[in-house]
Amino acid sequence: MTGHDVHSFGVPVSNPDMFWFGTLDDVHWFADPADDRYADDVELRWDRMVDPLASVTEALRAGDWTAHPDGGFVIAVVISGLSVEEESVIVSLFSGHPIQADPWDTELTDGRHRTWGFWSYDPGLVLPFESRLLGDEKIVGDPEYTPPHLTAPLRTDHRDEASEQLPQLPTGVVERSPRYVAALTRLARSEDVS
Structure with missing residues (x-):
């Protein structure tokens, strides 16, 4: 070394x-x-x-x-x-x-x-x-990685996971990670993709 x-x-x-x-x-x-x-x-x-x-x-x-x-x-x-x-x-x-x-x-x-x-x-x-979830969501938006028939169900799953977990984030994570919290909030509030 x-x-x-x-x-x-x-x-x-x-x-x-x-x-x-x-x-x-x-x-x-x-x-x-x-x-x-x-x-x-x-x-x-x-x-x-x-x-x-x-x-x-x-x-x-x-x-x-x-x-x-x-x-x-x-x-x-x-x-x-x-x-x-x-x-x-x-x-x-x-x-x-x-x-x-x-x-x-x-x-x-x-x-x-x-x-x-x-x-x-x-x-x-x-x-x-x-973020594993935000990384997965980024891939879902790329047709090279996600077949079109899976896009809507995966996006809905990701949105639901973000919605469920946001209120339970540890206080320290929320205080140290405002951009992450904002990205999760955008995902949680996103609409279904059809």
């Missing part, structure tokens, strides 16, 4: 409105993945990654990004002393491989190792999550 000198780079984010921000107290699925995903020769220093992660998370939460000419957005970050693998873990939380879940989900299909690593070090750390 090789550390880097101080350098800056941009963390890409495709759709900031799809992210919500939570702590261990806001979720129902935290568990030790205990499957030795990371090889013995890759030692991740979760404690060293916390400050850069918190910086990027806060920038995303606060809307401190710039539009990228090729689409999406970029958050500028300055990092020092992290390995390439550690930088990749941080970037993965925002782009390419974000943890996809909603606060009411009871399990994760991806992100167990990253949440375990960070929250084992600091359970109060605010992590970014890309």
Whole structure:
């Protein structure tokens, strides 16, 4: 593992409105993945990654990004002393491989190792999550992924899920995630597609 000198780079984010921000107290699925995903020769220093992660998370939460000419957005970050693998873990939380879940989900299909690593070090750390529901809804609107005969029933299911879960969101999630709450509200108020 090789550390880097101080350098800056941009963390890409495709759709900031799809992210919500939570702590261990806001979720129902935290568990030790205990499957030795990371090889013995890759030692991740979760404690060293916390400050850069918190910086990027806060920038995303606060809307401190710039539009990228090729689409999406970029958050500028300055990092020092992290390995390439550690930088990749941080970037993965925002782009390419974000943890996809909603606060009411009871399990994760991806992100167990990253949440375990960070929250084992600091359970109060605010992590970014890309909404599974809003991501599914985006795919439903794309005819390349969803046959037309399934669009209306899926949209209705998504609208109903958003309507049911909005009043039950943890207070901390609501306070930290206004764009996410607004996107869920728009979905909950949307009309059926025929």
